Amino acid sequence: MITVKGKLQQAASTEHCAALLHLTEQGLVQLYAEQDNSLLMEVAADQYQMAEVLPGLPAELLFNTGAVFSPDDSNWRWPKGGRQNVTLKLETNKSLIVLSVIAVPILIWWLTAVGLPKAATAMVPFIPVAVEESIGKQSMQVFDRTLLSDSELSPQLQQSIRSQWQQAVEQLQLNSGYQYQLHFRSSKTLGANAFALPGGYLTITDELVRRLETKPDAILAVLLHEVGHVEHRHGMTLAAQATASTIVMSVLFSDLEGITEAVLGTGTSLVQSAFSRDMERQADYFSTKALVKLNKSPHAFVEAMLALTKGQPKEQLSPWLEYLSSHPDTKERIEKARQQAQP
Numbered sequence: 001m002i003t004v005k006g007k008l009q010q011a012a013s014t015e016h017c018a019a020l021l022h023l024t025e026q027g028l029v030q031l032y033a034e035q036d037n038s039l040l041m042e043v044a045a046d047q048y049q050m051a052e053v054l055p056g057l058p059a060e061l062l063f064n065t066g067a068v069f070s071p072d073d074s075n076w077r078w079p080k081g082g083r084q085n086v087t088l089k090l091e092t093n094k095s096l097i098v099l100s101v102i103a104v105p106i107l108i109w110w111l112t113a114v115g116l117p118k119a120a121t122a123m124v125p126f127i128p129v130a131v132e133e134s135i136g137k138q139s140m141q142v143f144d145r146t147l148l149s150d151s152e153l154s155p156q157l158q159q160s161i162r163s164q165w166q167q168a169v170e171q172l173q174l175n176s177g178y179q180y181q182l183h184f185r186s187s188k189t190l191g192a193n194a195f196a197l198p199g200g201y202l203t204i205t206d207e208l209v210r211r212l213e214t215k216p217d218a219i220l221a222v223l224l225h226e227v228g229h230v231e232h233r234h235g236m237t238l239a240a241q242a243t244a245s246t247i248v249m250s251v252l253f254s255d256l257e258g259i260t261e262a263v264l265g266t267g268t269s270l271v272q273s274a275f276s277r278d279m280e281r282q283a284d285y286f287s288t289k290a291l292v293k294l295n296k297s298p299h300a301f302v303e304a305m306l307a308l309t310k311g312q313p314k315e316q317l318s319p320w321l322e323y324l325s326s327h328p329d330t331k332e333r334i335e336k337a338r339q340q341a342q343p
Helices: 083-092 096-127 129-148 155-172 206-211 216-231 234-252 257-264 266-272 279-295 299-309 330-341
Strands: 002-009 018-021 029-033 041-043 049-051 061-063 068-071 181-186 195-196 201-205
Touching: 002 129, 041 083, 068 216, 083 129, 096 234, 096 299, 129 181, 129 195, 129 201, 129 234, 155 181, 155 216, 155 279, 181 206, 195 234, 201 216, 206 216, 216 234, 216 299, 234 266, 234 279, 279 299, 299 330
Parallel strands: 181 201
Antiparallel strands: 002 018, 002 068, 018 029, 029 041, 049 061, 061 068, 195 201
16 A cells, blocks of 8 residues: 555535545545545545656546546655556656757758748649739838839830830740739839739839840840739739748747747738749749740840949849849850850
């Protein structure tokens, strides 16, 4: 027989009393009041269970009636813990602890770098165009408040570029369902640049237009490159990946408020996202193939690349879009376009 000193708390009560517990080999439990040694309760083996064992806390005995016996010795462990003994072994097994220290970071890395991106990419085709348009509109508003200002290009020049652009879109007969919008903006931060947002929001800066003002086909090549991002849903893919990663990290670190912030901030997260090299190659290929379909030379894309990189060493480019650092090697892109331009 085993005798354990502790406290007994009756069911549905905050009151407790000092008690002595006697545990027989058959599992019978007898509880006596420590003060007068009167019998408080006698319970068969199938009428109680051991609570989960936590390091530094006493192993409580839970009775079916709702009463709880808590040993005074915080290190006390019942001889027949069953599930509780397994838990304790897992918590104190040094090999498992070392393994978890190694495995958990690897698992988190795999989720954020491989698992979640693939899962998010697989879900993108099921996202309605209307949702993309809403995200694109929100993102455009963020850009206008932070990085962009009104265009200083003449209305005539804007209309000329827009007319050529609209004619090209009609000729390409895109069936994706996007209602493309072309915006002209000025930006000292972004410099000579262009970008696409989900839902068909395209923006080209005054600085880039001025570099290509005498080469309208080069401007068209840049815009077609951005259309390629939209048609391949690259922006939406980035937003889905960022949201999924944020949600998982919020759950792992018990920051449930981060889930709401992730969902509400999906559009604004695109402001700080950069397309991957594979995405850029897809957009490049879309642009050059579209130029051929429009009976224009892919060399226009070469001219756009040369103008875009002129006087802008990699280390001086905008940290917002990380244009060259996220894009494939510029020489590689130009060479591929020149190969397509050859008869």
